[in-house]
Each structure stands twice: as C-alpha cells, then as structure tokens.
Amino acid sequence: MNGALSGGLPAVLAGICSASYLYFGIYILPVSLKDSRFRSLVYACIFSSAWSFCYVMYYLSGEASMRDLWQRFIFAGMLAFVLYLWFLIQYTQVIRNRKALLLLYLAMWLPSLVSVYKSITENAVARDFPLGFWFLFAEIQTTIYNLASIAVLVVFYFKNKTNK
Numbered sequence: 001m002n003g004a005l006s007g008g009l010p011a012v013l014a015g016i017c018s019a020s021y022l023y024f025g026i027y028i029l030p031v032s033l034k035d036s037r038f039r040s041l042v043y044a045c046i047f048s049s050a051w052s053f054c055y056v057m058y059y060l061s062g063e064a065s066m067r068d069l070w071q072r073f074i075f076a077g078m079l080a081f082v083l084y085l086w087f088l089i090q091y092t093q094v095i096r097n098r099k100a101l102l103l104l105y106l107a108m109w110l111p112s113l114v115s116v117y118k119s120i121t122e123n124a125v126a127r128d129f130p131l132g133f134w135f136l137f138a139e140i141q142t143t144i145y146n147l148a149s150i151a152v153l154v155v156f157y158f159k160n161k162t163n164k
Helices: 003-034 036-060 064-092 098-122 133-160
Strands: none
Touching: 003 036, 036 064, 064 098, 064 133, 098 133
C-alpha cells in the first residue's frame, strides 16, 4: 500500500476532524451556558474530538501493542452517536415527560456502555469483526441511534410544520 495512505493521510484527516470538532465545541460553549439544550452538543463535540484523536494515534502508531490500545478506544467512540441523539432529543423537545426521558436515557446509555467496556477491556468489538457478536451489536446500536435521530427530526418537522 502507498505510504501516504497507510497512515499519514488518514492521520492528517483525522487530525483535521479532531481540531474541527474541538473548535466547534468551544464555539458553541457560550450558547450552552445560557441554554442547557446545547450542553449535550458541546459534550458530543468534545468527545468526537477525542475520538478523532484516537484515530490519529492509531494511524501513527507503529507498534502492534500501541495500535491495539488505540483500536480499543476507537471502537469505544460509539458513545458519540448516543450524545448526538441525546442532543436532538433535548433540542427538539419531542419528549417532554421527565420519567420517559429518564427511561430513554438509561436505555440509550446502558447498552452502549457495555459495548464500550467490552471494547476497552478486551478489544471485543475489533476482535469480532466482521460477523462476531460484539461487532454486530455495536453496528446495530449505531444504526438504531442514527435511525432514531432521523425519526426525531422527522417528528420535529411534522410537529412544527416548518420547511427548515
């Protein structure tokens, strides 16, 4: 494989993403101090910046043990999807019942935290690629979070009858 593609170029792109996420998180920080609906977006931006930094380190690591360590954190990055979904739920306020929000919050976080734990401690998600349980579990989770985010936006659109 070409040397630029094996580690350098992907590392640079991941570094740009990391800096961009961090910049956007800092940019919206003053807004989040005034409006609590934006706090989860700030958390998501900071977490995504750290996640992208893990990709930088993964691509630049030459030793197998270091690549394994950074790969564990890369697959723990699925928490970003939870944070983005949580932001959309808070921002759109499609669910106003506090008990329902708490149950949804627990339902969103608990499976993800189990996957993250398995990824960090055993590198289970990467080890089970492409058809193992933990890899498929993580893939299905991220798909559900993405579809739920789209559903929240569709409900918000029809609720407000806006063209934005």
